[in-house]
Amino acid sequence: MDFVEVPVSEDLPSAKGKAKKQKKQKKSGEKSAENGAPESEPTEASEASGSSLPPTFSLSEIKNKQRRHLMFMKLKQEKRKQKLQLRKKRKKEREALGDKAPPKEVPKTIENQRIYDETTVDPEDEEVAFDEGTDEFSAYFNKLINPKVLITTSDRPRGRTVRFCEQLATIIPNAHVYYRRGLALKRIIPQCISRDFTYLMVINEDRKVPNGMVLCHLPDGPTAHFKVSSVRLRKEMKRRGKEPTDHYPEVILNNFTTRLGHSIGRMFAALFPQDPQFVGRQVATFHNQRDFIFFRFHRYIFKNEKKVGIQELGPRFTLKLRSLQNGTFDSKFGEYEWVHKRHEMDSSRRKFHL
């Protein structure tokens, strides 16, 4: 019976368990000291019984729940041990071979196993280049207009949403935060156009938490709708830097490879003025990974020729594209260029759209 209890207590993850385990081990140690031989016998017997089981036997056939749990834990432990041993062995082999060791295997991730997307943009493609060169953002990329952004919220914002908008306005140069005042978006848009705004950004709020973002390029679209999650405001961040300065930040866009990704990337790029002021040493990053777009805002410093230090200024948040619509915001009659359809599109975990 004593033997049965030991492994159970071993598997308890808490500190208490560890203490107990130590005690038990001590006890068992004492016991073994007392009557040396009988301690080792039952372990051997158990091993023998384990091996004598028929090969098709599966643990789930044990009907006693406690017993089943115990056996399962044992099995897991054994597997873990084997794995560790294998790893050690491999490491030794590598060390023994030295320089001749075969290259390490690249771990499989769903990103490097990604299903090839035929819309991936080839930078030398004439047709795509023409398409992008004449789209709605071409005026910005040809340096004809400067961005001017209006930030507003859903009606009656509360709590974090208000602060989130304020902080967004400090990141995006030439951004203006306005109180929504219960106005309809379709009415705001013509007024924005007449006042030369190039972007309308609407933060949606649910139960005091920002959860959506509509990004509408003016004067003639497109409009993107994002889900916003894991918003971390400046105050909630550890080791953050001082408040950002008014300099125009640099913009980094990572991993926007497909045609849809390109459109979204261009949309983010056009939020910021074209020539960054490098004196400010501030970078805004839009990093796309598995269709989630992570936003971070940093200040960097070159410590010497090799080392760079970065300091996060915040806020940080994550976006996920829900839809891209042609033209300015019109959810009823607008034509959608891309709509995320969960049941049709998310059939494979290795398929990404951006």
Place this chain on the structure above:
Amino acid sequence: MHAELKCGGLEFRSERRARAHSVEQRNMACVKSQQCSVWVGAETGILKGVCVSRKQVYNFCEMSSLSRDEEICTITWGDEQETEVLMGSVNGRVKTFSTEKGIFTESRECADLSHGRFTGLAVTDRSLITCVESGLLKVWPEAGGETVEINVGSGVCRMRQNPSERHRVATGGKENPLKVWDLQRPDTPVFTAKNVANDWLDLRVPVWVRDMAFLTNSNKIVTCTGHHQVRVYDPSCQRRPVLEAKFGEVPLTALSVPPGENSVVVGNTHGQLATLDLRKGLVRGCMKGVAGSVRGLQCHPSLPLVASCGLDRFLRIHNLQDRTLMHKVYLKSRLNCVLLSSRDLQHCVSNEDEQLEEVKAEEDEVWDTMETVTEKGGKRAAQDEDEIRDATERDKKKKKRTKK
């Protein structure tokens, strides 16, 4: 002197080579265009020919002189034999493309920019019919006689021709009800639809016809609207629709009638594609895979196939019977309209095949000389067998248990 002569010789040779090259190009173009069975008009002004069986796409356009003004709004066959494709651009020109030669043969000015874009093109014997958004419908006789102009009302979204009686066309648009015109008597429409009765709040129901099609068997007309209704009109009995069905919650943009004509395929701005039964107005089933707004939709005249294209830049061909996706081709630009040839999609022009056959014969020899390798059942197959065995054993045990 000598050097000059040499130079001249070289020039001559290069010139000849260039000429040969251009001839070759032309030959290539015609071979390419003869292979194509699907034609797609893009927003960038490119006419794309797709050879479905080989999964190849050809652009029939000068890539150096692209412009947004040449955006293709509408596309149709220029003759019965399907040797000519007519396409209407935003800048008001109608171009003729010869599918046999693979080049643009004709281009003429049919509208100016102030009238809006083309909403429909059609051909009858010896004349071309064009319709623009402002509601100006014109008939251009081929002999160069006077054009007939009809004002069909503003805000036109689509003009379609009756495939059996080619002098009859239907028009409709935003606040512009469905009208059928007989081009031999252009003064008044043959049929004007009447708006449906007011709704339960006694408010007028808005009119917005987005697309229509003639049902040639039963002399009916089916329309789809921007308020997600599908309506069937029967001009022989009443002016109001005889059947109304609803699909989805967003505007329907395109419609097409498959052979058999007892159902209709509709597409909307969210990229939902469905077949509706025209007898009861119920959804028969949806076609999956479309990501963006559908702009062009056409059913094959004899096979159960439907081709769709739209803002997501893909041409998709679905089977109408089991609604599976058969082909999916990425075409790089947003697509406005699609045109299917009436021949079998898999069929290719034999000319090209003959050339390929020689190569194939050589390849066959290579394959013949190779050894045949027989593989044992793969890992997965073995696993499956194991699983099956396990399962059967388990079943047996269960049975035993139940017996006990």
